[in-house]
Amino acid sequence: MIIEGKKKIWQEYQKEIADDHYFYVRSCVRQNFFPGSEKAFLRIMQEELGKDVYENAAHTTCSGIGYHSDVVPFDTAMTVIARQFALMTESGYEHFVTSCITSFGLYSEVLETWKHFPDVLTRIRGFLKEATGREFEIPRNVAHASDVIFRFRKEITARGKFRLVHHQTGQPLRVVEHIGCHYSKMFPSKGVGGAEYPYVLVGMVEEWGGEVIDYPERRHCCGFGFRQYVVRANRGYSLANSKKKFESMKPYKPDFILTNCPGCPMFFDRWQYTLSEMEGVTYGENGEGIPVLTYEELAGLILGYDPWDLGFQVHQVPVEPLLDKIGIPYDPSRKFLGKEGQDLGKPASPTVLKFF
Amino acid sequence: MAKTIVVIGGGVAGMTAASRLADLGEKVILLEREDQTGGHLRQWDRLFPNRRPGYEVLDFLMENLEHKVDVRCNQGISSVSQQPSGFSLELEAGESLPCDALLLATGFDLFDAHKKEEYGYGIYDNVITSADLEMMFRSGQKITTRQGDAPSRVGFVHCVGSRDEKVGNLYCSKVCCVTGVKQAIEIKEQFPGAEVFGFYTDLRMYDRHFEEMYYEAQQKWDINFLRGRVSECAENQDHTIVLKIEDTLTSRPLKMTVDLMVLLVGFVPSPETLRLAAMLGIVVGEDRFLEPVDEHTRSNFTIQPGVFLAGASKGPFSISNAIADAGEAALQIHEYLRTL
């Protein structure tokens, strides 16, 4: 690997990211999949960094899932998005931040469309006005939440309590990063580092002391692919794609997988369990899986948040081995206790995958 | 005393070298077996890649010869031998011609398509060679089938007699690919509604403007290229031709009826070249073309001092390459004559 070559590409794909006053929109699915992540983002931004992040209770889905599943027409999607912008404009914000990668992709797509086809914009303004009576301004800056964390990675380091090194050996941890397809594959210029060698997660890992590993199937899809998972008969296809990635990364002995998309961590995490049940295979060491983290979870760990507050208890692949490597203290007995300390009940153990 | 150089062969290479040598002040005799110079170029209607008329180049070469070179047509050579100083040619007319240096610009023959019996040349009415087609273009008449009809579908068969162990020719003839593309376009120029197909194994668009012409053939003229070598063909009752290939890109055998099947025949060494080479002791390669001393650095020299090579006696050449090669040969001979 010629690192200079990568750096050259990263330099070509620099992106402007606003530094304060964000209008934040949530993902449809993340609060189910990794419920601590969005909460962690808000806590980091507001409590640690003192930034102004505003959420509007009236915001909705961007309709991206429906759009990419061919059930929502583009005009509809654009009008829904126009409404989100109207909420932003009404709240007095200009910097739009999305939690979801697919949303981010769709916002980018819509904005590019309007840029090249002003008549479409006019038409959509008309639709929105007609349907809701609202008007909107085009945001000055649209970023994905991972872009924002990327922007403040050094500030997080400064406040951090842990680094991505093995606390016993001092060796940097080995990290597989995986970018959601809609982050930069459609518009490479909209992503930090472009599409081929995206830098957004790499930058965080490097800053926090870890070592990114590049493996042959790095660019391959996580296996979600909307249609493939949504239809049960197609799930084998989804599974096969994830498997292809696991088999390719396994020889590099990664300590964890880092992601920035709602779907990718979901499938990396759950499919490791499914494959272990179906074929008896595991991809970590000693019968363990490879822990899968979102960037908010990772930032939270660096800042010393309690793992159970970050929602690690709902991961299918246990994160305890990673915590042990970094040297993050945790109380195993608290793993399945609720917010108020009530017992949530321990789930049944998987057959093959090592569970804690 | 002025030195004499005899150039054998009045085709593109021979004409070019002879006029260059004359320009350099040498005394040149150009021997041509036929009744006029020009060689194969006389048969070609238009030249690839720009489809300019062949006679333009021919006229240019002919004019360069005028008043400078002693051109002798209808001159067959019965024998040639090395003398203590230089060489001696015995002409069929009985004359003996001494000279100080020889340039073999004896060119090539076209592959005899009868040898590929499975393609039915000389058996089926509407199987012709690329040379036949060029003559038809040259005649100025519209192209027709043997039955006098305008063709509605024409197939070009690539690599006929080239790259074929079965006829003993392993080499590539280089210019048939681009000739096939050129002629396909010319068919479409005459018959915009006709379907034209090229059946190829590899398309070797090796020189400047060739690939662009291939692109034009697809984009502008809607010419179809099918990757597969024709294995055999048969004649229908209406004299159309059914040919068989494997469409290798779908991995299935394919048959197709064409009104006219054009065989893109390649180069073979001419028997005359081989006869002269044997008399002069010049090395003949495994492909039966003449072998220069060093194909990169001394490509116009033979192992016999004073005997030089230019053009297609050394293997397949395009016209532009033959002209360049012959110019270089002239310079080399000029320098050689100074050392005598």
Place this chain on the structure above:
Amino acid sequence: MKEFGYKVHKERLIDYDKNDKRVLEHLKKHEPSVLTCIACGSCTATCSAGQFVDFNIRLVQTLLRRGEIEPLKKEVQKCMLCGKCILICPRGVNMRNLILAIQTAIDKLK
């Protein structure tokens, strides 16, 4: 093992690194003419069997080179060994021995 109602899909790609090249090695030794194929397809075009069935003797050589043993096994069974392809091949590939030698080599794998 648990039943999920779906299975991992088999990979469709040719995994060249994992494929078995032993048959190819055997052929290189016993019928080296196989190395000279240029995939022109004239053998398949002339093939008597290929006119009726999904048999492709050119593909046999491609599968062999890729180490795709399973489809190769099926493919070689369909040859009638008539030898017409040998008369056509511009590269002198000795197809009849190719078929027999592949069968011998596949036998040896067991």
Place this chain on the structure above:
Amino acid sequence: MISFNLFVLPFSLGLIYLLYMIIRWWSIWIRGLPAEDQKKFRTGIFSRNFFSALKEVFLESLIHRKMFRRNALLGYMHMSFAFGWFLLILCGNIESRIYSTTHVNPPYYPIFLKFFIHDRTVLWFEINTVPGFFRFLMDFLLLFVLSGLVLAMVKRGRPKWFGMKRTTHHQLTDKVALICLWLIFPVRLIAESFTDGYYGAGGGFLTQHLGNLMVLIFHESSRHIAYALWWAYSLLLGIFFVTLPFSRFWHIPSEVLLIFFRQFGITAKKSTTSFTEVEIGACSRCGVCIDVCQLGYAAHIHDIQAVYFLRSVRDEQVNRDILLRCLVCGRCQEACPVGINADSIRLIERNMFSGSHASDFTYLPADPPQKAPVLYFAGCMTHLTPAIIRAMKGILKQAGVDYLFLDEKGTVCCGRPIMLSGKYEQAEKLVHFNRELILQSGAHTLVTSCPICFRVFREEYKLPIRVMHHSQFLLELIKAGKIPLQAFHRKVAYHDPCDLGRGGQEYDAPRELLAKVAELVEVPQDGEDSLCCGGSLGIYTISSRKRDLITHDALRNLTASQPEVLATACPLCKKTFSKHAEIEVLDIAEMVYDAMPE
């Protein structure tokens, strides 16, 4: 009084062993015959065929008639050994009976007679008729055998005098047996000479004079030398007998049995029977097949000829190369002095070697053909020589033949090519398919342009209709006056395709046909001795370069008389020759077509 000495033991034990082996194997072979052949054998023994077999044994095993036909010197060499030794044994026995005092002589007695009886001058028979008859006779016969030995030694150095270019490369057991055989008779000569010389009597013109000379040199020690030589003689015989079953000389008992089998009408089958085993045993490794093999002299492949192939079968060391590298042109079996069908044996072995691969021909199309009185089956190769098809169509149209072009749109293979690989079962599927097709057409005549198809149609299809090669059919049409022909004066050399000539026994029809349209020129090797074009489907493991060498060599033979056209009657031969021939190569159908008036 029967004499005995310890030195007779090696001979006697060797002889017992040899007789045991012969009886053992003959009985194994006879019992190993299929039931129908066993029956033939039993009835044969008690028929007149028994005596014709004996005659054949005499002519072939002793006189070597076929060897004589090939080369007189070679024939004489073989005869002097076989017939000479036979007579030595026969006459020695008669002689020993005369001197014997008992009713049964042990076998060694006539062999070592001179050791036991030194003076035989008192014989009443000789006194009354020719004095010294037996002494002369036995010396004469020994000299007869020794002359063969001298020739055998000369043959090593000058095989050409014997009509041979190369000789067989032999194995160790062959060499041991051969050395013994060569030494037996010279040792006998000097053993007898020393004995005769020492005792001063008993020898003939050769042994007595030589013996007298020896005694002059060796004096009293001659007796001991003689004794040592008798030991040597016995030992050599013993070793020869013991090695014989493991050497090329096993051909002697095998050939005798083979002759009986043949006379009783027993033939080879498609799989190994005793008959095949006896044939394999009957190969004397004389090497005649080596010289006629084009793979050897034209393509420099020297390890697969019939003699080596048969030896590898006998030694159970058959390998893929030796099996598959053969043109199956039939030239070696045509030349074989023992008449071994090496090609059939090779196919049987290929069959056993071909493994268990199921062939998948489930795709065979099943459309029934139209009805027609005559079927024309061009054959797959002919589709690559469209001039032949054009000619046949033109001629048949001209002659008004009502025919169906059965494989105009292609068809499945006739089956012979795959049969040549030994895959009989797979070939059977193709044969069955085509046979049904042919029968459904209701035709009475099947005409093919391909000798390969022609041969398999005749040999394997068991068709109840006429099967003709187009040379035969066209000749018939011409004779019936259905094809008008123009005079045509081109010098033509005709090449016999292997499967039409040696394989189909049709040499005349093509020549007769050609004589009507052209002037046939002489070809040095033709007819039964014609050469393979090099394109053979019988061979699997050969490079195209080696094929080219064979083709070039065959062309040299065919163009020896400077013909203008090379005519053949096979699409495969035509294509093969066309690659290299400098003259036109035409099928006879094209020649006829060209000779028809416009």
